[in-house]
Structure formats: C-alpha cells, structure tokens
Amino acid sequence: MSREPMLEVYIFEATQLMEQLEEISIECEKSKKIGTEAINEIFRVMHTIKSSSAMMMFNNISVLAHSLEDLFYFIRENKGETIDFENLFDLVLSGIDFIKGEVSKIQNNGEADGSSEILVLKSSSLLRNMKETNAEIIKNDSTEQKEDTKHYISSYQSGDEEGKQKYVARIFYEDGCEMENVRAYTVVHNLKNIANEIYHLPKDIIESNDSVEDIRKNGFLIGFSTSERKEKIEEQLNEIIFLKELELLQVEEYPPELKVLKRKKEIILDQPIETMKINKEETPPLTITGKQQSIISVNISKLDMLLDLVGEIVITEAMVTKNPDLEGLQLENFNKAARQLRKLTNELQDIVMSIRMVPVSMTFHKMNRIVRDMGKKLNKEVELEIIGEETEVDKNIIDHISDPLMHLVRNSLDHGLEEKEERIASGKPEMGKITLEAKNAGGDVFIIVRDDGRGLDKKSIYEKAKLQGLVTKLEEELTDKEIFSNILLPGFSTNETVTEYSGRGVGMDVVKKNIDSIGGTISIESSRGCGSEISIKIPLTLAIIDGLEVAVGKSKYTIPIISIRESFKPKENEVIADSDGNEMIMIRGEAFPIYRLHRIFNIKTEVTGSNEGIMVLVEDNTKAACLFVDSLIGEQQVVVKALPTYIKKAKGIAGCTILGDGNISLILDVSSILDR
Amino acid sequence: MAGVLDEIMEESEDTQKGKFLTFFVGKESYGIEIKFVTEIIGIQDITEVPELPIYVRGIINLRGKIIPVIDVRLRFKKEAKEYNDRTCIVVIDIKGISVGLIVDNVAEVINIDDSNIVPPPDIKTGFHNRYVRGIGKVGKEVNLLLDCDKLLTDGELDKIYETV
Amino acid sequence: MMKRVLITDDAAFMRLSLKNMLERNGFEVIGEAENGKIAIEKYKILKPDIVTLDITMPIMDGVEALKHIKAFDKSAKAIMISAMGQETIVREAVMAGAFGFVIKPFNEETIVKAFSKLK
Numbered sequence: 033m034s035r036e037p038m039l040e041v042y043i044f045e046a047t048q049l050m051e052q053l054e055e056i057s058i059e060c061e062k063s064k065k066i067g068t069e070a071i072n073e074i075f076r077v078m079h080t081i082k083s084s085s086a087m088m089m090f091n092n093i094s095v096l097a098h099s100l101e102d103l104f105y106f107i108r109e110n111k112g113e114t115i116d117f118e119n120l121f122d123l124v125l126s127g128i129d130f131i132k133g134e135v136s137k138i139q140n141n142g143e144a145d146g147s148s149e150i151l152v153l154k155s156s157s158l159l160r161n162m163k164e165t166n167a168e169i170i171k172n173d174s175t176e177q178k179e180d181t182k183h184y185i186s187s188y189q190s191g192d193e194e195g196k197q198k199y200v201a202r203i204f205y206e207d208g209c210e211m212e213n214v215r216a217y218t219v220v221h222n223l224k225n226i227a228n229e230i231y232h233l234p235k236d237i238i239e240s241n242d243s244v245e246d247i248r249k250n251g252f253l254i255g256f257s258t259s260e261r262k263e264k265i266e267e268q269l270n271e272i273i274f275l276k277e278l279e280l281l282q283v284e285e286y287p288p289e290l291k292v293l294k295r296k297k298e299i300i301l302d303q304p305i306e307t308m309k310i311n312k313e314e315t316p317p318l319t320i321t322g323k324q325q326s327i328i329s330v331n332i333s334k335l336d337m338l339l340d341l342v343g344e345i346v347i348t349e350a351m352v353t354k355n356p357d358l359e360g361l362q363l364e365n366f367n368k369a370a371r372q373l374r375k376l377t378n379e380l381q382d383i384v385m386s387i388r389m390v391p392v393s394m395t396f397h398k399m400n401r402i403v404r405d406m407g408k409k410l411n412k413e414v415e416l417e418i419i420g421e422e423t424e425v426d427k428n429i430i431d432h433i434s435d436p437l438m439h440l441v442r443n444s445l446d447h448g449l450e451e452k453e454e455r456i457a458s459g460k461p462e463m464g465k466i467t468l469e470a471k472n473a474g475g476d477v478f479i480i481v482r483d484d485g486r487g488l489d490k491k492s493i494y495e496k497a498k499l500q501g502l503v504t505k506l507e508e509e510l511t512d513k514e515i516f517s518n519i520l521l522p523g524f525s526t527n528e529t530v531t532e533y534s535g536r537g538v539g540m541d542v543v544k545k546n547i548d549s550i551g552g553t554i555s556i557e558s559s560r561g562c563g564s565e566i567s568i569k570i571p572l573t574l575a576i577i578d579g580l581e582v583a584v585g586k587s588k589y590t591i592p593i594i595s596i597r598e599s600f601k602p603k604e605n606e607v608i609a610d611s612d613g614n615e616m617i618m619i620r621g622e623a624f625p626i627y628r629l630h631r632i633f634n635i636k637t638e639v640t641g642s643n644e645g646i647m648v649l650v651e652d653n654t655k656a657a658c659l660f661v662d663s664l665i666g667e668q669q670v671v672v673k674a675l676p677t678y679i680k681k682a683k684g685i686a687g688c689t690i691l692g693d694g695n696i697s698l699i700l701d702v703s704s705i706l707d708r
Numbered sequence: 709m710a711g712v713l714d715e716i717m718e719e720s721e722d723t724q725k726g727k728f729l730t731f732f733v734g735k736e737s738y739g740i741e742i743k744f745v746t747e748i749i750g751i752q753d754i755t756e757v758p759e760l761p762i763y764v765r766g767i768i769n770l771r772g773k774i775i776p777v778i779d780v781r782l783r784f785k786k787e788a789k790e791y792n793d794r795t796c797i798v799v800i801d802i803k804g805i806s807v808g809l810i811v812d813n814v815a816e817v818i819n820i821d822d823s824n825i826v827p828p829p830d831i832k833t834g835f836h837n838r839y840v841r842g843i844g845k846v847g848k849e850v851n852l853l854l855d856c857d858k859l860l861t862d863g864e865l866d867k868i869y870e871t872v
Numbered sequence: 873m874m875k876r877v878l879i880t881d882d883a884a885f886m887r888l889s890l891k892n893m894l895e896r897n898g899f900e901v902i903g904e905a906e907n908g909k910i911a912i913e914k915y916k917i918l919k920p921d922i923v924t925l926d927i928t929m930p931i932m933d934g935v936e937a938l939k940h941i942k943a944f945d946k947s948a949k950a951i952m953i954s955a956m957g958q959e960t961i962v963r964e965a966v967m968a969g970a971f972g973f974v975i976k977p978f979n980e981e982t983i984v985k986a987f988s989k990l991k
Contacts, residue, residue, distance in 0.1 A: 344772055347772065587755065587756060632758070633756075633758035633759075634758060635756070635758075673774055675757070675767070675774070676767065676774055676775060676776045676805075676806070677805070678776050678805050678807060679757060679760060679764065679767070679776045682757050682758055682759050682760060683758075683759055684758065684759075685757060685758065688755070688767065688774060690769050690772065690774075694769055695753065695755065695769070696755035696767055696768070696769050696774065697755075698755065698757065
C-alpha cells in the first residue's frame with residue numbers, strides 16, 4: 033500500500049483549496065459581504081480539509097478545519113445577523129497560513145508538528161461571541177424536522193389481522209460505524225414498507241444523540257408486526273450495513289419494554305422533511321473560474337520529457353522529409369504521406385505546447401494577499417489592478433517570476449506608494465494603485481508592474497551610482513532607462529532605512545538574477561511624482577515558430593516570420609548612404625536603415641554588392657529596418673532551442689534551431705538588432 | 709579510443725579516480741579527469757555565434773543537443789592551427805554544463821596516482837597557465853592536469869560575458 | 873463478477889482513498905464524479921451496481937443527486953458518505969432511499985465492512 037500517491041494528491045488538493053479560500057476571503061473582507069455562494073464554498077473547503085486531513089492523520093489541521101467549519105456552519109444557518117468581518121477573516125487567513133505552513137512541512141518530508149490550539153481557541157470564542165450576539169435572533173428549531181417518530185402507525189395496511197405476525201429484533205452495529213441512531217432510524221424507515229406497527233427502544237432516535245450510546249450498549253430493539261414471511265424479514269434485516277449481530281424472534285407478544293410504548297399511542301403520518309431555504313442574498317457567486325474543470329496533476333518532469341521529445345520529433349520529421357538523399361526524386365506517394373505526417377506532428381506540437389502553457393492569473397492573484405497584508409501593516413490603502421491575466425506562459429517561467437513579482441509589488445507598496453496624507457496633499461486619490469499586466473508581443477511575453485506612487489529619484493540614483501563607481505558618463509549622456517537600471521546592480525540602494533519588507537537593496541539584483549535565468553530582461557521607467565513602471569520581457573523558451581531561413585556567408589540564420597514585412601532584391605542605386613556611412617533605402621516613400629548582417633556578425637561572405645543580396649524588411653513594436661543577407665533559403669517551422677547558458681545571451685540572437693540537414697541555424701532577435 | 713572510454717564509463721566513480729584522459733595541444737600534453745568526460749568526437753561543423761570571445765568557436769549539434777565548443781589552443785593563448793582529421797572535440801560535463809574542448813588530438817587514458825602529482829609552479833615564476841591544477845608524472849612524460857572547473861567558470865569569463 | 877462502483881466526491885483525495893480501498897477489496901471502480909450533477913450523468917451512461925455519494929458537494933449535493941437517480945432507477949444502490957454532525961441530512965438521504973451510509977473519516981476496515989453487504 034503506497035502512501036505516496038495519496039500524499040501527493042492530499043498536498044496538491046490542500047494547496048489548491050487554500051489558494052481558493054484565500055482569494056474568497058480577501059474578496060469578502062474587501063467588499064464586507066459574504067454571499068451564500070461564498071459561505072457554502074468556504075464551508076465546503078473546511079469540510080473537505082477536515083476529512084482528508086483526518087484520514088491522513090494530520091490531526092492538528094483537521095481540528096482547526098473542523099472548528100472553522102463549525103463557525104461557517106453557524107454563519108450559514110443564521111444569515112442576516114452582523115458579522116465581524118475583520119476578526120473573522122483575520123482568523124480565516126491565519127488558519128490558511130497555518131495549514132499552508134503544515135502542508136509545506138509535509139511536502140518537504142517533515143512533520144506536520146505545528147499546534148493549531150491557539151487558532152482553535154480563537155475560533156471557538158469567536159463562535160461563542162456570535163452565538164451570544166444573536167441569541168434572540170436564532171430561529172428556534174424551524175429548521176428541525178417535525179417528524180416525531182417515537183413509533184409509527186404506518187400507512188401500510190396489508191389486510192386482515194390474521195396474516196400478521198409479531199416479531200422482535202435486536203440489532204447490534206459494528207464498533208465505530210458512528211451515527212447508530214440514524215442507522216436505527218434507517219431500519220425503522222425501511223420496515224415501514226412491510227410492517228404495520230413498529231415500537232422501538234431507545235424511543236428517541238431522531239432528536240437526541242444520547243440514543244447512540246444506548247444503542248451501542250444495548251443494541252436497538254424493535255417490535256413490529258407484519259404479514260411477510262420470516263425469511264423475507266431476515267433477508268431484509270441482514271442487508272443492514274454495518275450489522276454486527278441480529279436477533280430475530282417471532283413472538284406472540286411484545287416484550288414488556290416495548291409493550292409500555294404501545295400504550296402511548298400517537299398517530300403520526302409520514303411527513304416529508306422540510307429543509308428551510310435560507311434567504312439567498314443577491315451577491316454574485318464567488319466561485320473561481322476553472323474550478324469545475326476536470327483536472328489531473330502531472331509530474332512536471334514528465335511534461336519536460338514529453339516536450340523535449342516532441343521537439344526532437346519535429347526536428348527528425350524535417351530530417352526525414354527534407355533529407356538530401358531524396359533530392360530530385362519524384363515521390364508522390366511519399367510526399368503525400370509526408371504531408372500527413374507533418375500535419376499530425378503539428379497537431380501534436382500544438383497540444384503539447386498548450387499543456388505547458390499556464391495562465392499567469394494564479395501568480396497574479398497571489399499578490400492580492402500580499403497587497404492586503406502589507407497595506408494593512410503600512411496603513412496604506414491600495415488597489416491591485418490585474419490586466420491580461422489570461423496570458424499564458426510556460427510553466428517553467430511561472431515558477432521563476434513568482435518571487436521577483438512579489439518583490440516588485442512589495443517595493444511599490446513600501447517605497448513607491450506614498451502615505452495617505454502625502455497623496456492627498458499632492459492631489460492624488462487616497463487609494464494607491466498597483467497594476468499587474470501581462471501581454472504577448474511577438475515571441476515575447478511582457479509582465480509589467482506599475483504604480484502611481486512617487487516615482488524614482490533619478491538624480492539621487494545617478495549620484496549613488498557615481499559614488500559606487502558604477503557609472504562613468506555624465507548624467508546628461510545617459511538615458512533615463514540607463515540611469516534607473518543601476519538599481520538592479522548588487523548592493524545598490526538609496527534607502528537610508530531598512531524596512532521589514534524591502535531590505536537594503538538586496539532585492540533588486542536578485543530579481544534581475546531570476547529574470548536572467550529564464551532569459552528575460554528588465555527595463556525601468558519612472559516619472560517623479562507620478563509613478564514607476566517595471567517591465568519584464570521574457571522570450572518564449574520553447575517555441576515553435578515560423579521562420580525564414582537566410583544565408584549569410586556559410587552561416588544560416590532564421591528570421592521569425594512574424595517580424596518580417598517583406599523581402600526583395602534591391603537595385604544598386606536604391607541604396608543611399610549618409611555622411612557617416614549609414615546606409616538606408618527608400619520603400620514607397622519611407623526611409624529605412626539598412627543593417628548588413630555580415631557586418632553586424634562579422635561573417636565572411638562574397639556577397640557584398642547591394643544588388644547581389646536580398647533585403648528583408650523587418651519590424652518590431654517601434655522600429656523597422658532592412659536586413660541585408662546573401663540569399664533566402666526558404667520558409668520553415670523551426671523549434672526554438674535556447675543557446676546553451678554557458679554562452680549566455682549573444683546580442684541579436686534569440687536562440688537557435690537544428691535544420692533538417694543537421695546544421696544549426698541561429699535565430700535572430702529582431703528587436704535587439706533594431707535597437708542598435 | 710571510444711571503446712576504452714566506454715569501459716571506463718561503466719566503472720563506478722571511485723574507480724574513475726586517478727584516471728586521466730590526455731591530449732595534445734601543441735607540444736604540451738594535458739590531462740583531464742575522466743569523470744568529467746562524457747564523450748569524444750571527431751571535429752565537425754561548428755556554427756559560429758557572433759560576439760563571443762575568440763576562443764569560443766561557436767556551437768555544435770550533438771545528436772540534437774546544442775553544445776558550445778572552446779578551442780583550447782586559443783584559450784591558452786597559443787597560435788591557432790587549422791583543424792584536420794585528427795582534431796577532436798572532448799565533451800566535458802561539469803555541474804550540468806556541457807562544453808566541447810577542441811584539441812589537436814587525443815592520446816590515451818592513463819592512471820596517475822596522487823603521489824605522482826605535484827602542484828604547479830607559482831605564477832610569479834612565469835608559468836602563466838592558470839588552469840593547471842597540478843603536474844602529473846608518468847615515467848618520463850609530464851602531463852599538465854587541468855582544472856576543468858576553472859577552465860569553464862573562471863571569473864575572467866564572466867566579466868567578458870557581461871559586456872556581451 | 874466484480875460489482876461496479878461509481879464514486880462521487882468533490883475532493884480528489886477522498887475519491888482516490890475510496891477507490892484504492894474498494895479496488896483492493898474486490899470492487900471495480902468504473903467512474904468518478906466531482907458533483908451530484910455529473911454523478912447523475914455518469915450513472916445514466918455507466919449504469920453502475922453501486923454509487924457512492926458524498927453529501928457536501930458544489931453544484932448539486934449528494935442527497936439531491938440521490939433523489940434524481942432514484943427517480944430513474946428505483947433499484948439504485950447508493951452509499952452516502954457523510955461527516956459527523958450531518959444527522960438531519962443523512963436521515964433525509966435514508967428517506968430518499970439510500971442503501972446505507974459511511975461516516976468520514978473512514979479506514980479500509982470500515983469500507984470493507986460497509987460494502988460487504990453489497991458484494
């Protein structure tokens with residue numbers, strides 16, 4: 033019996049549920065409303081955690097979940113009274129933190145040895161307070177069913193008295209099966225179909241739970257009359273789930289204990305149970321999107337292997353279908369089959385890629401908690417705006433941007449956003465705003481953190497950088513971006529005071545390191561008094577892109593099709609040079625700079641005359657230019673492979689790919705070439 | 709050569725200790741601990757990557773894996789030599805980083821006991837090769853044993869790359 | 873012939889627990905449902921011999937699902953999975969025709985005993 037998969041599922045589910053719960057809690061706390069949906073969901077989460085934790089023997093978690101479940105059970109049953117939102121959700125969030133902490137210990141092969149005692153006590157006292165405050169409002173027993181089933185005269189009539197026989201049965205249930213009173217009720221309920229009169233001991237199997245002990249000690253005694261055969265009754269009774277012992281006797285007269293009940297006859301007909309529908313508030317449901325999808329969790333290393341394999345298949349497929357051995361041959365059937373293979377490979381690619389792509393929403397929403405906690409502590413009111421959360425990035429990237437993002441948000445909150453008074457004094461709204469935005473642009477994903485705080489002090493950053501010997505140029509010679517980028521260097525900080533959150537500049541260089549490790553870049557923009565914006569650009573690491581193969585000398589390069597506007601063979605006189613030797617060309621009245629790849633990359637080539645090679649007009653968001661290459665080879669889909677980390681990022685190269693003939697083609701980073 | 713290498717690879721890491729792969733660069737014979745060597749291949753087409761230090765010749769395709777290659781001659785500031793059919797690429801793997809070393813030719817795998825290894829002469833006395841961690845003596849032969857770690861992760865490298 | 877079981881619970885952990893216990897003790901788990909609505913749909917398609925229904929679930933709870941199932945299959949054998957403190961709801965389930973119920977947290981022994989009547 034392997035515990036591993038159970039533990040994995042437990043950890044996964046517990047983590048997921050805690051995240052859901054956290055979101056709901058923060059939302060409710062903010063809006064000072066708990067809708068029915070939210071209550072039910074919180075209740076369900078606690079209920080589930082309670083059960084599964086108990087089954088996994090994590091009793092400290094189970095007990096805490098139980099007490100919170102009780103709390104929300106009360107809230108659910110007593111809608112309409114005032115809830116102490118702050119205390120309630122402080123408690124819930126503390127509970128979430130505790131459980132997250134324990135689960136984390138478990139995940140790292142440690143013991144879940146934390147004590148939830150304090151939180152449990154807090155929870156029970158909160159519940160007590162709520163009960164006391166609402167003592168008058170509590171509706172008495174209207175939700176309890178009115179079925180008083182001390183004994184039955186059922187509607188079952190089987191005809192004349194002669195056929196009927198009296199029986200007495202004593203039932204013992206298996207130890208530990210729980211709710212013996214309800215089990216007893218089940219027996220009675222099922223007997224109603226075949227019996228006229230039923231008397232039982234203990235009498236009260238519905239309203240009191242004391243009968244449970246009684247049944248455990250003495251068994252459940254029933255006396256009833258029926259015209260059914262003994263075998264049939266025995267069969268029916270033996271079907272009782274958790275039955276330990278059954279004594280069934282046909283009798284002439286009921287035993288004295290049951291006879292006593294017979295005298296107190298009361299005619300009660302079956303009544304359907306009324307479940308009170310609690311007043312539904314018209315608050316929108318707070319269910320998290322996607323919760324209802326069928327999800328399985330997959331080990332990430334399996335996914336990595338799968339993805340690598342698919343990448344290799346794409347390459348190998350090209351090696352087969354574009355094999356030099358096949359050159360010049362007429363292979364109609366082969367080509368047809370090859371096309372089909374290509375089609376399937378493409379589909380496979382798309383699906384596998386999409387598996388690893390995960391929306392940033394989870395990561396973005398995690399920031400809600402930080403904003404809430406820090407905002408409270410620093411006494412700053414902050415709104416977190418999230419844009420483009422459905423943007424998808426590779427799972428590997430998500431893992432690496434979580435910490436940097438947290439740090440950037442903390443920074444904005446701590447240093448960027450001003451105190452309330454200062455904001456009001458400068459005419460800004462009291463509530464500060466932090467925006468998290470994600471968007472796709474070409475082959476990159478942009479993650480942007482923006483705040484409307486006080487902005488960066490360009491001058492003091494420059495001064496500090498100069499002091500530390502990090503800059504040599506004059507302030508006027510550097511662009512704003514360049515000056516701001518100094519804060520990413522290790523040890524840099526213009527903070528005179530170390531705060532609990534942002535420390536002494538230990539953060540930004542670590543942020544940069546993290547971003548570097550996934551091949552991304554950071555750029556900072558800021559405006560004094562208005563705010564700051566930090567943009568993280570991340571290339572899609574494993575991408576399959578449409579590229580145009582070009583030759584420059586003996587080397588082959590791939591230009592992403594998405595960046596290409598057009599390509600053409602220029603005429604000698606179309607190329608113009610200015611006094612500095614910079615070349616440009618006119619296309620339909622517009623002038624574009626020319627970048628000769630062989631010069632940029634220092635490649636030996638015979639093709640130097642403008643009319644000998646090909647111009648490829650490329651563009652990115654802001655600029656456009658013509659790249660001069662020897663010749664065009666053809667269009668093809670390529671698998672982007674990152675350059676080995678040892679080589680780091682060569683400027684102008686986004687990655688490489690293996691062509692059908694086994695050669696390597698470097699993929700151009702159009703943006704960075706245009707930035708030269 | 710490959711056969712011998714395979715045999716050694718199968719041995720446990722303990723028994724690989726003290727075994728060195730020797731190769732020639734110019735007149736000198738160098739040695740690398742066998743435990744770092746993953747394979748040896750003949751010279752093949754190298755794809756140049758722009759703006760790298762001169763001794764990083766580029767990248768190669770090793771059965772689908774992209775590996776950077778360093779010309780050891782150029783790394784040790786010797787004169788460049790044209791590659792011929794004896795030129796080999798020794799693929800080493802250190803802490804997960806794979807790099808190919810282009811060498812003139814590969815000699816053999818030999819055992820060098822710790823007792824036969826002496827530390828290199830002080831830099832002050834003129835011997836500038838900072839990547840040599842020891843000198844191994846085998847009979848009359850002298851092998852300069854390389855510190856692979858330093859070879860790949862020398863601070864000098866990082867500084868160069870920062871400006872790239 | 874092994875009895876075929878459909879397991880319904882919104883918690884993957886509980887479904888897995890129960891599935892493991894049942895499969896180790898001579899039952900075949902032929903399907904899983906995350907809520908009452910899916911349970912009804914799957915019940916119609918898979919026609920299991922036994923269906924387990926957790927009481928507390930989103931979209932549609934166990935008791936309501938039971939009522940629906942009983943509506944088109946009177947002989948349906950349903951085991952409710954409940955927690956302590958849910959006496960009222962369990963009674964309702966019993967009245968709706970549940971074959972029996974098991975209280976969480978349960979262990980393998982409990983499941984073996986409970987399901988022995990259904991083998």
